[in-house]
Amino acid sequence: MTSMAVALVDHMGSDLTVVNAARVSFGKHSDDFDKKDEKLITYLAEHGHWSPFAHAFLQFRIKAPIFVARQLVKHQVGLTWNEVSRRYVDDEPEFYIPKVWRGRAASNKQGSEGVVKAAGMSNDAVAQTIVMAQKNYRKLLEEGVAPEMARMILPQNTMTEWYWSGSLHAFARVCTQRLDHHTQQETQAVAALIHQHCEEHFPVSWAALTTTH
Numbered sequence: 001m002t003s004m005a006v007a008l009v010d011h012m013g014s015d016l017t018v019v020n021a022a023r024v025s026f027g028k029h030s031d032d033f034d035k036k037d038e039k040l041i042t043y044l045a046e047h048g049h050w051s052p053f054a055h056a057f058l059q060f061r062i063k064a065p066i067f068v069a070r071q072l073v074k075h076q077v078g079l080t081w082n083e084v085s086r087r088y089v090d091d092e093p094e095f096y097i098p099k100v101w102r103g104r105a106a107s108n109k110q111g112s113e114g115v116v117k118a119a120g121m122s123n124d125a126v127a128q129t130i131v132m133a134q135k136n137y138r139k140l141l142e143e144g145v146a147p148e149m150a151r152m153i154l155p156q157n158t159m160t161e162w163y164w165s166g167s168l169h170a171f172a173r174v175c176t177q178r179l180d181h182h183t184q185q186e187t188q189a190v191a192a193l194i195h196q197h198c199e200e201h202f203p204v205s206w207a208a209l210t211t212t213h
Contacts, residue, residue, distance in 0.1 A: 002063075002094040002095060002096055002159050004062075004063060004064040004065070004068070004096070004186070004189055004190060004193075005062070005063045005064075005193075006060055006061075006062050006063075006190060006193035006194055006197070007060065007061045007062075008058065008059070008060060008197045008201075009059040009060060009061050009163070010058070010059040011056075011057065011058045011059065011197075011201050012056065012057040012058075013055060013056035013057065013168075013202075014033075014056070014201070014202065015033055015037065015041065015202055015203065015204040015205050016030060016032075016033045016037070017055055017056050018041055018044070018052045018053055018055065018056055018168075018202075018205050019033065019037045019040055019041065019052075021051070021052040021055040022040060022044055022049070022052040023040075033204075037204075038204050041204050041205050041208050042208045044208070045205075045208035045209050045211075046208075050169045053167065053168050053169035053172070053205060053209060054078060054167040054168070054169045054170070055167070056167065056168040056202055056205065057165065057166065057167055057168070058165070058166065058168065058171060058197065058198065058201070059163060059164070059165040060163070060164045060165070060194065060197070061161065061162070061163055061164075062161065062162055062163075062164055062190060063159060063160075063161045064096070064159065064160065064186070064190055065095075065096035065156065065157045065158065065159055065160070065186070066154075066156045066157070066158050066159075066160050067156040067157065067186075068096075068184075068186045068187055068190060069083070069160050069162065070156075071184065071187050072164075072174070072178070072187060072190065075170070075173065075174045075177075077170060077173075078166045078167045078169060078170030078173075079164060079165065079166035079167075079170045079171075079174075080163075080164070080165045080166060081162055081163070081164055082162060082163045083160060083161070083162035083163075084160055084161045084162065086147055086148070086150075086151035086154070087146075087147055087148035087151075088147065089147070090141055090147040090150070092134070093133075093134065093137065093154055093158045093159070094158070094159040095126075095130050095155070095157050095158055095159065096157045096158075096159055097123065097126055097127075097157070098186075100115050100116075101115065101116040101122045101123075102114065102115060102116065102185070103115065103116050111182060111184075112184075112185070126157070129155055130155070130157075133153060133154055133155055133158075136153055137150055137151075137153055137154060140153070168198065168202055168205060168206070168209070169209065171194055171198055172198070172206065172209035172210055174191060174194065175191045175194055175195045175198070175210060176209075176210055178190070178191035179191050179192065179195065195210075
């Protein structure tokens with residue numbers, strides 16, 4: 001089973017970056033971060049002054065199954081996404097298999113709840129699908145079919161990778177929405193890893209952004 005992963009590639013700025021972006025309106029600049037700056041950040045977040053938080057950036061390399069990526073790519077504002085393309089890459093695909101199979105939620109048309117007892121049957125079905133997909137994918141390539149067409153037979157649990165870059169404010173929106181308990185657990189898992197990196201490098205700003213949304 002291939003696991004999902006979120007690696008921080010780079011980041012720019014700190015909580016002080018946010019403060020100085022806000023205070024430049026008054027021609028002010030701080031070299032050290034203090035309690036007054038914490039209060040300013042809280043004020044900015046509480047009153048929806050988002051632009052100072054857009055001067056802090058992060059870049060991630062993320063690995064997850066296609067069905068997870070297609071949910072996360074819906075977040076566009078303040079973010080840039082570049083993904084591996086099987087138009088050009090035709091190496092052996094990797095696949096995601098969940099540790100447990102959740103049941104369909106009874107209360108609404110989407111979501112999940114509980115655990116399916118016949119998980120063994122579910123695992124068998126996925127294993128059979130993977131074996132068949134791998135075999136036929138490789139066969140198409142061997143027959144000369146272009147990778148951009150051969151890829152169409154790969155299932156949604158095929159792993160993909162992408163660079164995801166954007167402002168601290170943009171990733172705060174991602175995590176605020178995707179860490180909600182109503183969202184799909186696999187997207188929650190990716191958001192939780194992003195959350196850890198943002199919290200580590202921008203502790204004051206991240207706390208303010210994610211508690212005031």
